[in-house]
Amino acid sequence: xxxxxxxxxxxxxxxxxxxxxxxxxxxxxxxxxxxxxxxxxxxxxxxxxxxxxxxxxxxxxxxxxxxxxxxxxxxxxxxxxxxxxxxxxxxxxxxxxxxxxxxxxxxxxxxxxxxxxxxxxxxxxxxxxxxxxxxxxxxxxxxxxxxxxxxxxxxxxxxxxxxxxxxxxxxxxxxxxxxxxxxxxxxxxxxxxxxxxxxxxxxxxxxxxxxxxxxxxxxxxxxxxxxxxxxxxxxxxxxxxxxxxxxxxxxxxxxxxxxxxxxxxxxxxxxxxxxxxxxxxxxxxxxxxxxxxxxxxxxxxxxxxxxxxxxxxxxxxxxxxxxxxxxxxxxxxxxxxxxxxxxxxxxxxxxxxxxxxxxxxxxxxxxxxxxxxxxxxxxxxxxxxxxxxxxxxxxxxxxxxxxxxxxxxxxxxxxxxxxxxxxxxxxxxxxxxxxxxxxxxxxxxxxxxxxxxxxxxxxxxxxxxxxxxxxxxxxxxxxxxxxxxxxxxxxxxxxxxxxxxxxxxxxxxxxxxxxxxxxxxxxxxxxxxxxxxxxxxxxxxxxxxxxxxxxxxxxxxxxxxxxxxxxxxxxxxxxxxxxx
Ligand code: XIL
Numbered sequence: 001x002x003x004x005x006x007x008x009x010x011x012x013x014x015x016x017x018x019x020x021x022x023x024x025x026x027x028x029x030x031x032x033x034x035x036x037x038x039x040x041x042x043x044x045x046x047x048x049x050x051x052x053x054x055x056x057x058x059x060x061x062x063x064x065x066x067x068x069x070x071x072x073x074x075x076x077x078x079x080x081x082x083x084x085x086x087x088x089x090x091x092x093x094x095x096x097x098x099x100x101x102x103x104x105x106x107x108x109x110x111x112x113x114x115x116x117x118x119x120x121x122x123x124x125x126x127x128x129x130x131x132x133x134x135x136x137x138x139x140x141x142x143x144x145x146x147x148x149x150x151x152x153x154x155x156x157x158x159x160x161x162x163x164x165x166x167x168x169x170x171x172x173x174x175x176x177x178x179x180x181x182x183x184x185x186x187x188x189x190x191x192x193x194x195x196x197x198x199x200x201x202x203x204x205x206x207x208x209x210x211x212x213x214x215x216x217x218x219x220x221x222x223x224x225x226x227x228x229x230x231x232x233x234x235x236x237x238x239x240x241x242x243x244x245x246x247x248x249x250x251x252x253x254x255x256x257x258x259x260x261x262x263x264x265x266x267x268x269x270x271x272x273x274x275x276x277x278x279x280x281x282x283x284x285x286x287x288x289x290x291x292x293x294x295x296x297x298x299x300x301x302x303x304x305x306x307x308x309x310x311x312x313x314x315x316x317x318x319x320x321x322x323x324x325x326x327x328x329x330x331x332x333x334x335x336x337x338x339x340x341x342x343x344x345x346x347x348x349x350x351x352x353x354x355x356x357x358x359x360x361x362x363x364x365x366x367x368x369x370x371x372x373x374x375x376x377x378x379x380x381x382x383x384x385x386x387x388x389x390x391x392x393x394x395x396x397x398x399x400x401x402x403x404x405x406x407x408x409x410x411x412x413x414x415x416x417x418x419x420x421x422x423x424x425x426x427x428x429x430x431x432x433x434x435x436x437x438x439x440x441x442x443x444x445x446x447x448x449x450x451x452x453x454x455x456x457x458x459x460x461x462x463x464x465x466x467x468x469x470x471x472x473x474x475x476x477x478x479x480x481x482x483x484x485x486x487x488x489x490x491x492x493x494x495x496x497x498x499x500x501x502x503x504x505x506x507x508x509x510x511x512x513x514x515x516x517x518x519x520x521x522x523x524x525x526x527x528x529x530x531x532x533x534x535x536x537x538x539x540x541x542x543x544x545x546x547x548x549x550x551x552x553x554x555x556x557x558x559x560x561x562x563x564x565x566x567x568x569x570x571x572x573x574x575x576x577x578x579x580x
Contacts (some may be wrong), residue, residue, distance in 0.1 A: 041226065068080045068082045085277070114214040116139070121134070126275075127275075182197065216313075257575060295331075334360070334380070334496075336428075338416060383428070387442065460495040500570070519576070
C-alpha cells in the first residue's frame with residue numbers, strides 16, 4: 001500500500017514537472033513530447049516481407065517455417081529458424097527512451113497459432129549453413145503466454161514468458177516494449193508485466209522489423225507504432241528503398257571494374273555473389289556493388305531452403321530485392337541454384353516420397369523459380385556440384401539422384417529450358433580447373449548431354465582457391481589448357497565463384513601474390529572469347545562466407561575488398577588488367 005502511494009506521488013510530480021518543462025520549452029520554441037511524435041509503422045511498405053500481406057485491418061502474417069538446415073556432420077541437427085525480415089520496409093531511428101506498441105491479433109480461425117514480432121538493432125548475417133545472429137528482441141504470443149526473447153549476438157540468448165490475461169487472449173493483445181535507460185519495460189494491455197535489463201540491443205540507433213507465425217500458422221499485426229518517452233528522445237521513420245547509384249557516383253566510376261570491362265571487354269561480365277541483408281542495410285556495400293560490378297549472383301537467396309521453405313510456400317522477397325537492385329542498376333543476373341544436394345529444406349529430405357513425387361517436386365520448383373524471373377535472370381546454375389568433392393563419380397546422396405539416377409541432370413536442364421527458353425543454362429562445380437578425374441568426368445557428362453540434345457549452354461568453374469605457404473592455387477596456364485576442351489564442345493564458360501583464401505598470413509607480400517593470381521585468371525577470361533563472366537564469391541571480407549568463427553582452418557581474407565570495404569591490392573590488379 002505504502003509503496004503504491006509513494007509511486008502515485010512520484011507519478012504526479014513527474015507529470016507536474018513535465019507540464020512545467022513543456023511550458024518552458026514552448027516558450028523557447030523547441031516543443032515537447034506530445035501525441036504527434038508518435039509514428040506509424042504499418043503505413044510503410046510491408047508488401048516485401050515474405051509471408052506478409054497488407055489487408056484492411058493491418059498486415060496478415062503467415063508463418064513460412066523458413067529455416068537453415070545444419071550440414072550432415074553437425075552435432076546438432078535441429079534446423080535454425082530463419083524468419084524473414086522486412087528489409088524494404090520501415091526503418092526506425094531511435095534516440096533515448098522510446099516505446100514500441102503493437103497489437104497482435106490471433107485469427108478466429110486459428111486461435112492457437114503463435115505470433116511473433118522481431119525488432120532488430122543489428123541484423124543477422126545469414127548463409128545457407130549458418131545464421132550469425134545480431135541483436136534483437138522478439139515479442140511473441142505462444143499458447144497462453146507472452147514470450148520475450150533477447151538475442152545479444154552469437155550464442156547470447158535469453159527467453160522470458162509471462163501469462164497473458166484472459167482479456168488478451170480472446171481479442172487482440174496490445175504489447176508494448178519500452179526502452180527506459182538500460183532496461184526494457186514490457187506491458188500487456190497497459191499493465192507493466194516486467195522490467196528486463198537491456199544489454200544494449202538497440203545501441204545502433206537503427207531498428208529493423210520482422211514478423212512471423214508458427215509454421216503454416218497466421219496472425220494479424222493490427223498496429224505498430226513508436227513514440228519517444230521524453231523530450232530528449234527521438235524516433236524518426238523512413239521507408240527503406242532499393243539503392244540506386246546516382247548519376248554523380250556513376251561519373252566518378254569511370255575507372256571502376258565494370259566500366260573498364262564495358263569499355264574494353266564488352267562481352268565479359270564482372271560479377272559477384274550478393275547477400276540480401278547487407279545489400280539493403282549497408283549503403284557502402286550497395287554502392288561498391290553497383291559501381292564495380294555488372295553481374296550479380298544471389299549467394300543464398302535463391303537456394304531451395306531460402307526460397308521454397310514449405311511445399312506450397314515460397315519466400316521470394318530476398319531474391320526479388322537482389323533482382324530489382326540489379327535491374328535498377330543495369331546489372332545482369334546469374335541465378336543460383338536449382339538442383340543441388342545441399343540447402344534442401346527438411347520437407348524435401350525428411351519424407352518418404354516416391355520417385356515420381358520427387359521428380360514432380362523438382363519440376364514444380366524449377367518452373368516456379370525460373371518462371372518468376374523469366375526474362376530477367378539471364379543465366380542459371382541449373383545443376384550445382386553434381387560430382388563428389390574430388391572424384392569422378394556423381395554424388396548419389398541427393399533426392400534428385402535418388403529418384404532419377406543420373407538423368408536428374410538432363411531433367412533439370414530441360415525443365416529450366418521449358419520455364420525460360422532464352423536463359424543460358426549451366427552446370428557449376430569446384431575443383432574442375434585442373435585436369436584430372438573430376439574434370440574428365442564433367443567433360444564426358446557435358447559431351448553426352450550435348451549429343452542427346454539436352455539444353456546445356458555452359459560450365460561454371462567455381463575457382464575457390466586457397467593460398468598458403470605450402471600450397472599454391474592452380475596456375476592460369478594449367479587452367480587454360482583444361483578449359484579449352486570444354487570450349488571445343490561448343491560451350492560457354494564462366495569463372496563463377498572465385499576467391500583466393502589466405503590463412504593467417506596477410507603480409508603485404510601475400511596480398512600481392514593474391515593480387516597477381518586474381519589478375520592471371522582475369523587475363524585468361526579476357527583473352528578467351530568463350531568466357532562470359534569473371535565472378536567472385538562476394539567482394540568484401542566483411543561478409544565473406546568464410547567467417548572466422550565458422551570456418552575450420554582459419555581461411556579467409558580471400559576477396560578484393562577488406563573488412564572495412566577498402567580495396568585490396570587484388571582490386572587494383574584487376575583494375576590494371578581491365579585497362580588493357
Ligand atoms: C556457400 C555460401 O557462400 C555460404 O554462405 C554457405 O554457407 C554455403 O554455400 N559452391 C557453391 C556455393 O555453389 O553455393 C557455395 O556457397 C560455395 C561453394
